[in-house]
Amino acid sequence: MSAASSALLEIDNVYASYGGIKALKGVSFSVREGEIACVLGANGAGKSTLLKCIMCAEKITAGRISFCGMPLTRRPHPAVRGIALVPEGRQVFTHLTVYDNLLAGAYCRRDKAGIKNDIEKVFALFPRLKERINQYGGHLSGGEQQMLALSRAIMSRPRLLLLDEPSLGLAPIIVDQIFDIIREINAEGTAVLLVEQNARKALSICVHAVVLASGIVEAQGTGSSLLADDTLLSAYLGG
Ligand SMILES: Nc1ncnc2c1ncn2[C@@H]1O[C@H](COP(=O)(O)OP(=O)(O)OP(=O)(O)O)[C@@H](O)[C@H]1O
Numbered sequence: 001m002s003a004a005s006s007a008l009l010e011i012d013n014v015y016a017s018y019g020g021i022k023a024l025k026g027v028s029f030s031v032r033e034g035e036i037a038c039v040l041g042a043n044g045a046g047k048s049t050l051l052k053c054i055m056c057a058e059k060i061t062a063g064r065i066s067f068c069g070m071p072l073t074r075r076p077h078p079a080v081r082g083i084a085l086v087p088e089g090r091q092v093f094t095h096l097t098v099y100d101n102l103l104a105g106a107y108c109r110r111d112k113a114g115i116k117n118d119i120e121k122v123f124a125l126f127p128r129l130k131e132r133i134n135q136y137g138g139h140l141s142g143g144e145q146q147m148l149a150l151s152r153a154i155m156s157r158p159r160l161l162l163l164d165e166p167s168l169g170l171a172p173i174i175v176d177q178i179f180d181i182i183r184e185i186n187a188e189g190t191a192v193l194l195v196e197q198n199a200r201k202a203l204s205i206c207v208h209a210v211v212l213a214s215g216i217v218e219a220q221g222t223g224s225s226l227l228a229d230d231t232l233l234s235a236y237l238g239g
């Protein structure tokens, strides 16, 4: 089987711009079914833009993004096709309770019993959220909001989970917990595309890693090969 035929997500020579600002300049790589891949890079490298393009929230100006061999388009929306995003800055619904945030994550589903079951699963992963079930999203701590954003995303039962800097601003102990859960979610069969500035942490859990610099793929390889590349780590990933 070729690499292309086994790809779940394929990014092929993708360009994207904001007016005159070229954010992505010919990005290509793929994510295979069931793997953890990560995209690393400094501020402004184009990481969030790439995730927005996958969700069709930003337009690509050239190239192609395919999921399960079909181009991703606004209709049917990527969320309906099995892609969920945990956005930069979490963006939980601040005026909805924890419970209603979780239900919002399941808006594409009609299986009431399955949704109820998955809410229980989420509460088993994050007991803290169960304790705060009726609290407004906006009243949670940063770490709790990250747990809620991740839980809301998995409530859609995605085949591919996109995570934009889940460790940002969190205490190391919460970061470890979030990364453990990402691994657990992946072990149940969900592919993960993780955007991170915490390079060492991300490289330690991913199979495939891509380094973006100013909208260009500067390097890619296995997590362990990039982790062993001190020159690359210090040049692009803050040492
Ligand atoms: N809405 C926007 N309008 C104009 N320019 C934008 C917009 N969003 C991003 N950019 C620009 O596009 C480039 C890529 O931004 P992007 O947010 O994708 O980077 P990033 O790698 O996610 O950075 P960070 O690590 O800081 O989150 C940057 O130069 C940024 O200034």
Ligand SMILES: [Mg+2]
Pocket: 047, 048, 049, 088, 164
């Ligand atoms: Mg970003």
